[in-house]
Amino acid sequence: MTIDADALARELTERIEAAGDLKALDALRVAALGKKGRITAEMKQLGALDAEARKAAGQALNAVKQQVTEAIERRRAVLEDAALEAQLAAESVDVSLPVRPERQGKLHPISQTMDEIIAIFGQMGFAVAEGPDIEDDYKNFTALNIPPEHPARQMHDTFYLSDGAGGADMATVLRTHTSPVQVRTMETVTPPIRVIAPGRTYRSDSDMTHTPMFHQVEGLVIDKTTHFGHLKGCLQDFCSAYFEVEDVPLRFRPSYFPFTEPSAEVDIGCSREGGELRIGAGDDWLEILGCGMVHPRVLAMSGVDPDEYQGFAFGMGIERIAMLKYGIPDLRTFFDADVRWLDHYGFAPIEVPTLIRGLTP
Numbered sequence: 070m071t072i073d074a075d076a077l078a079r080e081l082t083e084r085i086e087a088a089g090d091l092k093a094l095d096a097l098r099v100a101a102l103g104k105k106g107r108i109t110a111e112m113k114q115l116g117a118l119d120a121e122a123r124k125a126a127g128q129a130l131n132a133v134k135q136q137v138t139e140a141i142e143r144r145r146a147v148l149e150d151a152a153l154e155a156q157l158a159a160e161s162v163d164v165s166l167p168v169r170p171e172r173q174g175k176l177h178p179i180s181q182t183m184d185e186i187i188a189i190f191g192q193m194g195f196a197v198a199e200g201p202d203i204e205d206d207y208k209n210f211t212a213l214n215i216p217p218e219h220p221a222r223q224m225h226d227t228f229y230l231s232d233g234a235g236g237a238d239m240a241t242v243l244r245t246h247t248s249p250v251q252v253r254t255m256e257t258v259t260p261p262i263r264v265i266a267p268g269r270t271y272r273s274d275s276d277m278t279h280t281p282m283f284h285q286v287e288g289l290v291i292d293k294t295t296h297f298g299h300l301k302g303c304l305q306d307f308c309s310a311y312f313e314v315e316d317v318p319l320r321f322r323p324s325y326f327p328f329t330e331p332s333a334e335v336d337i338g339c340s341r342e343g344g345e346l347r348i349g350a351g352d353d354w355l356e357i358l359g360c361g362m363v364h365p366r367v368l369a370m371s372g373v374d375p376d377e378y379q380g381f382a383f384g385m386g387i388e389r390i391a392m393l394k395y396g397i398p399d400l401r402t403f404f405d406a407d408v409r410w411l412d413h414y415g416f417a418p419i420e421v422p423t424l425i426r427g428l429t430p
């Protein structure tokens with residue numbers, strides 16, 4: 070046999086290096102090293118040679134085999150890298166591309182309404198305060214002048230979480246209103262105070278007009294001279310800005326809250342003519358919030374001197390004012406997590422409400 074080992078190695082190696090993909094490379098591997106491959110066929114012929122020639126040719130063939138195997142591995146590594154690169158390039162996502170309209174998410178009306186509330190009160194100089202959904206009994210009730218056994222506790226259908234091993238005040242509840250954020254703020258901030266606190270609230274109540282979880286926004290203003298007239302003006306300005314109606318009619322009805330004195334509930338003027346609700350017209354009224362001058366005992370319990378400071382607080386239902394402004398008829402649909410509902414009543418997520426460009430997109 071006269072094999073030119075070098076020529077064979079060169080030929081096979083050249084083909085391997087030219088292999089365009091992993092499949093072609095594997096075909097070359099089989100053609101060279103497989104049972105019926107070129108090198109295998111040459112090996113089979115070694116038996117016909119005499120001992121001396123067989124030894125030399127065998128060594129030469131083994132060297133070819135070695136070279137070819139190494140060439141295949143090198144090429145495989147290159148092709149695998151290229152395949153990975155190609156896959157990464159094909160699957161890459163350009164996050165700077167605009168969203169396809171049919172895929173664009175919508176902002177829930179509660180989020181939109183909160184953003185609008187924050188924009189309006191922000192313009193008036195209010196900061197946003199927050200408190201936890203799981204609140205202790207003391208801040209939800211006692212510090213708001215609702216001691217244990219007080220009948221006002223029955224007005225709140227409270228979800229109780231734990232008894233509180235450290236005494237009744239340490240029991241935890243799902244906060245029944247955002248008013249505990251008043252306590253948290255007064256305990257930590259030296260007046261003047263001007264905050265709103267939007268957030269989730271919970272009551273064990275579920276029917277056409279109540280859901281066990283709902284949202285409120287609390288307002289608190291404390292300084293040395295703030296009086297009921299300021300409360301009225303503040304709410305009047307808020308309602309005009311929010312409902313985008315000049316001089317919205319508001320009615321302050323005397324009411325009772327343990328943590329404010331005097332207290333009032335506020336109704337907004339509306340008409341229900343023809344079954345359609347319109348804000349700021351007609352002679353019907355709709356309750357939207359509770360408010361009053363912060364009770365001196367509430368100030369004192371949170372470390373604010375009632376002889377030096379005074380102020381007002383209010384608490385407003387966010388679902389209620391969202392339903393009124395956006396004509397959403399059923400409260401419970403807010404929490405059905407129905408994307409068709411969200412698609413209809415939701416808002417474009419990019420537009421942040423401001424008083425200058427307009428609250429709603």
Ligand code: PHE
Nearest residue numbers: 246248326359360382383384
């Ligand atoms: N916390 C009261 C409620 O949930 C509302 C309120 C807040 C009333 C602040 C007066 C002052 O009904």
